Amino acid sequence: MYKHVLVTGGAGFIGSHTVDLLISKGYKVRILDSLQRRVHPKGKPGYIPPEAEFILGDVSSPKDLYRSLRGVDAVFHMAAYQDYMPDFGHFIHTNTESTALMFELILANRLPIKKIVFASSQAVAGDGKWNCKNHGEFWAEPRPIEQLETGQWEIRCPTCKRECKNVLMTEDICRPITTYGISKYAVELLAQTLGKKYLIPTVCLRYTYVQGPRNSIYNAYSGILRVFAMRILNNKPPILVEDGMGLRDYVNCADVARANLIVLEDPRANNEIFFVGGGKAYSAIEFARTMLKVFNSKLEPQIPGIFRVGDTRSTVSDISRLNKLGWIPKVSLEKSLAAYRDWLLTQGRIEDVSNEAMKNMIRQKVIRKVKNI
Numbered sequence: 001m002y003k004h005v006l007v008t009g010g011a012g013f014i015g016s017h018t019v020d021l022l023i024s025k026g027y028k029v030r031i032l033d034s035l036q037r038r039v040h041p042k043g044k045p046g047y048i049p050p051e052a053e054f055i056l057g058d059v060s061s062p063k064d065l066y067r068s069l070r071g072v073d074a075v076f077h078m079a080a081y082q083d084y085m086p087d088f089g090h091f092i093h094t095n096t097e098s099t100a101l102m103f104e105l106i107l108a109n110r111l112p113i114k115k116i117v118f119a120s121s122q123a124v125a126g127d128g129k130w131n132c133k134n135h136g137e138f139w140a141e142p143r144p145i146e147q148l149e150t151g152q153w154e155i156r157c158p159t160c161k162r163e164c165k166n167v168l169m170t171e172d173i174c175r176p177i178t179t180y181g182i183s184k185y186a187v188e189l190l191a192q193t194l195g196k197k198y199l200i201p202t203v204c205l206r207y208t209y210v211q212g213p214r215n216s217i218y219n220a221y222s223g224i225l226r227v228f229a230m231r232i233l234n235n236k237p238p239i240l241v242e243d244g245m246g247l248r249d250y251v252n253c254a255d256v257a258r259a260n261l262i263v264l265e266d267p268r269a270n271n272e273i274f275f276v277g278g279g280k281a282y283s284a285i286e287f288a289r290t291m292l293k294v295f296n297s298k299l300e301p302q303i304p305g306i307f308r309v310g311d312t313r314s315t316v317s318d319i320s321r322l323n324k325l326g327w328i329p330k331v332s333l334e335k336s337l338a339a340y341r342d343w344l345l346t347q348g349r350i351e352d353v354s355n356e357a358m359k360n361m362i363r364q365k366v367i368r369k370v371k372n373i
């Protein structure tokens with residue numbers, strides 16, 4: 001059905017696993033990647049297969065993007081700027097503008113692109129929906145900083161202020177609370193609106209927390225897996241924000257690559273949005289303990305009374321929509337972490353830069369301390 005596929009961000013974590021799977025299934029693959037220094041400080045990764053055509057370029061450059069789009073019939077748009085820092089313009093420029101530009105170039109040059117799969121994110125759903133025993137479901141607002149400064153972490157009912165329970169996130173929830181989330185929500189809106197208008201089928205995949213080998217050890221956005229690994233390998237305990245009880249779901253990169261191909265190949269996915277998650281909730285403490293076990297460490301997680309501004313409390317996705325297309329996550333968290341550990345141990349000495357990163361985030365007021373501790 002499709003023969004030649006462009007993967008933007010194909011040198012990155014999810015992109016490269018998608019490239020490998022595409023090649024193994026007989027697709028011709030082209031990669032457009034700028035080899036962002038914050039992700040690839042050592043240059044082009046050795047895992048990029050020689051069969052893939054590699055274009056070094058920027059997704060927000062009309063020239064680079066046009067050159068990459070010419071001659072392909074499907075696209076995975078995976079390249080993105082991801083961070084926790086307040087450089088707001090970057091998110092919109094790289095993630096959203098490039099999406100609009102892609103449609104612009106396809107239309108202007110009548111490029112015969114038959115389908116585009118966009119990497120969206122759970123960040124689109126923000127804090128999601130919560131349920132109050134007395135007042136039912138409501139869309140959560142970000143927790144006020146004054147609340148977090150007193151060490152009260154749970155989302156409260158806007159009416160009776162009682163602590164509530166989180167509801168599994170479904171695709172109808174769109175309430176981003178970070179610029180990154182807003183940039184991805186705008187990607188979804190552009191994909192759905194322009195895709196339908198100009199008859200270019202699109203699919204948006206809201207990945208949750210993707211885990212596994214090639215998740216850049218240099219990229220600050222690689223999240224707790226990277227930070228915990230850096231610390232554990234340097235014999236320092238993992239540090240948890242809030243009380244370590246916030247919930248997340250984690251999904252393996254191989255499962256994500258499979259989901260990518262399923263939605264590419266199945267026309268029932270056209271013009272839809274799907275969560276791609278692990279199907280199981282873990283608290284941050286459970287995650288840290290699982291990781292310590294997999295890394296064979298006797299350290300204990302630390303909870304020093306800090307929080308990250310803009311963090312969601314508990315985000316667990318409902319993956320039933322994608323299940324209906326025959327996809328289920330197959331790799332357990334333990335196996336995912338073990339595969340990451342094995343890969344990490346082939347990467348030479350892993351320096352722990354978490355203390356400097358923490359100091360920088362405290363300086364920028366991204367990480368703050370609880371006042372009464």
Ligand SMILES: NC(=O)c1ccc[n+]([C@@H]2O[C@H](COP(=O)([O-])OP(=O)(O)OC[C@H]3O[C@@H](n4cnc5c(N)ncnc54)[C@H](O)[C@@H]3O)[C@@H](O)[C@H]2O)c1
Pocket residue numbers: 008009010011012013014015032033034035036039040057058059060077078079080081082094119120121122206207208209210211215216219
């Ligand atoms: N990893 C996760 O847990 C996760 C979760 C939700 C959504 N996502 C989304 O999935 C996609 C892939 O994420 P990832 O974890 O593989 O990230 P990654 O950083 O490993 O890969 C992104 C790749 O894009 C490239 N890139 C960045 N800016 C570019 C630009 N302007 N032009 C061309 N290339 C550029 C980078 O060099 C990198 O190789 C992203 O869109 C991300 O927002 C990832």
